Amino acid sequence: MNNEVPSIWQSMKAKGYSRREFLFFCGVAVAAAGLKSSGLAQVVDAFEKKPRPPVVWLHFQECTCCSESFIRSSHPIVSDIIFDTLSLDYTETLQAASGFQAEKARDDAMKNNMGKYILLVEGSVPTGENGVYCMIGGKTSEQILKEAAEGAAAIVAWGSCASNGCIQAARPNPTNATPIHKLIDKPVIKVPGCPPIAEVMTAIVTHVLLFEQIPELDSQGRPKEFYSRRVHDTCYRRPFYDAGLFVESWDDDAARQGYCLYKMGCKGPNTYNACSVTKWNSNLSYPIQAGHGCIGCSEAGFWDAGPFYQHLGSFPGFGIESTADTIGTTAAAVAAGGVAVHAAASVIRKRKLVLEQRAEAAASEALYEEREAAAAGKKAEEEEGGEEQ
């Protein structure tokens, strides 16, 4: 049956594209995915031969901002993705059918493509009270997730809800909202963010399709392609930080000149995401560029790491300076010492930065696990207490 399904090349041909245009399209896809041109042959092959891969997109405890973000993608545009690239066989946000017919579309997609479909999950899964805090078609979200995970070839956790529980898992996590990797024993590609950037979402799907393998992940399960750099390290306002020039109050003269927002609580120094490079909504801007600090929405437990307007006390990443508050004077001294000294300091700093980034990633993961364990312990204690009453 699969042989009858047109490949992307066949679809493009039917739409009147020439072979030359098709190859150009593949080249753009290669460039968009940040690959070497030697990968072109592989891409052409992938697009030429395959029917559209079946995709099941589940919705649990969510606000649907991930779906909304997804449809904002400018490259590729979403209609090309859902009509020409993928076969989006189930998504409550867009599909025509409701009720029984919707569930049947999902079940058919899973049954007919056992072991071959991509599972995209938006939202966390509440495990409290046997799962009655999120039910679809009379089933709990946990039941639905486990059934769907069974035959999935790849599983993507869209956004912070599915990746780390996000807002409903914030203290005191009333419904025991749980990220999906804790409930299924398969690898999960985490794409955190509230929401994730549109083009990051489409690029990750494209990556899986083109290369038939999941992108390389960091120790937390996030694709390195988009989550290996701190917002702070790639921020266009970074030179102001290095020079010790900070916004001290909203809409002050410094704000009107776009100085660093660190003192206004910016969490960019602790946040791994592509915002300051890939940017938002067709590479237009990102929170810091529009004057507000990063709230760290792609980091596990970020809701409990606030308040948002309290600046970070100190953070690793600067070998020479102990805290960012002293960076201004240090940087000024370096400048006075001349370009050579500054360059040498930069090299040392960069080397230390890399080492410390690794250490920090490990530390932040440990911290998150610890916090979660403590929360779980507390919850168990409360439940025990409740039973005694």
Place this chain on the structure above:
Amino acid sequence: MTRVVVDPITRIEGHLRIEATIEGGKITDAYSSGTMVRGFEKILKGRDPRDAWAFTERACGVCTTVHALASVRAVEDAIGVSVPRNAELVRNIMFCTQYVHDHVVHFYHLHALDWVDVVSALSADPVETSNIAKSISNWPKSSPKYFADIQTRLKTFVESGQLGIFANGYWGHPAYKLPKEVNLLGVAHYLEALEWQKEIVKIHTIFGGKNPHPNYLVGGIPCSFNLEDVNAINTEKLNLVAKLIKDAQTFVEQVYIPDLMAIAGFYKDWAAIGGGLKNYLVYGDLPTKGYGFPDSYKFPRGAILNRDLSKVYDVNGKDENEIKEYISHSWYKYSVGDKTGLHPWKGETEFNFTGPQPPFEQLQVENKYSWLKTPRWKDNPMEVGPLARLLVGYAKGSEEIKEVVDGALKTLDVPVEALFSTLGRTAARGLETRLTARWLKEFYDELILNLKGGDFSTFTREKWEPETWPTECQGVGLSEAPRGALAHWIRIKDRKIENYQLVVPSTWNASPRDAAGKRSAYEESLLETPVANDEQPLEIIRTIHSFDPCLACAVHVYDPEGKHLHQVTVN
């Protein structure tokens, strides 16, 4: 008699289940159930009130920004600060941007497939589609070749055997009435709107850094203006806003409105179906002279009872006798008994799931059957949303609102009573999109005028530091989300959130029955609806979609200890 269960209701935000009984081809009773809960109010306790906008914004990613706006207003009201005019203008611009985006996406991507038969478009004559398109609009993408290409693309898609989001749709259902050429037009514009919608939201990105979920700020807006620096909002960014506004007006006037009118013309029978409740509630929004002056709002505040447009009642969110929430059919319990309604300030909650253990086939609707509470205004069930806004504006004599409403009634050649229906609700959404697209330009022009006059201020500083706040204070933030009346109540103690409450549009519309057994808007609107085929609930989702359901924010947990909240005094 048959019992039909529709779960999940798709093409909405959140998780909604409808159970209906059908007798003699018509719905005789209906039950609406919200099946997901997260617990926002519990999570907000003890946090910095200045952070609340970011938390509550995550109540909904479809109507993103609206909760952030209600939240900053609630906090500003509590701590006693008003924002600079530039900040209010930018908030209004973001508000209108949200309406235009949200309503267009609703019409084309969440609602259109209830009216447009995609499969029928396959056999349309592209030349005839082109003729129709040119007769209703001067939108340039209207050549026969253009529609032929769309049709070829659709054919390739369907012939692939992989129907994706169109799989198992109700294609060929007798309730689809459009000529196949109009169906092809609908498919073409579905795709165009999908590509266009990502543009208009860039206004949020410019002022708020991203969309969905742009940033807000208590006391103003986070961005600054500077006409001498590239590192702030400067002429180039303002030019982009102007272009996006112009494009939005063009799209709304040349695509959305002509399509809406053309499609509505074939479904006039739906002007007599789905009317439901006869009461409408509006908090009002878009201040032209400050949030504290509701009389200056573009969308006026008020309530209408029994469809009597000659009288508009005042609405006071702070009066404890006006708004109450019931839980007789909701999975919660009250210390005062489940039959008493409580004002949100005195709200209390404890989860009390008494439904069937999943997996289950049917809810126990005679008991509790939803995670939504049931709000009432003076004990009346109220419909909220675009129709309510236009009716209250119409009844209050807003010239701008009267103009678009009367114009549409004339075009469709229907009386004003036609508004009280599924079709009326869907039309009202389009008409207020026209208005908000126009208002975008008005607010933008005023912003430019302010900057020209040397007023660059975007933030009021004096109440930023919590040390400047009283030990205890409280406030209310009223707004109009695209889906209807939205309010946040906050109580602050020792600079932390003591209590936070949200009563949102879909709670008004989608809630279960109240203690007196009175139905809310969804349930009432389904009564008498004809259903041609029990297996294909097209008519049910048509009416439900006319409300634009948005369930994630409709479900909350109130004060877990059941403490009484104190009344707050606001202006």
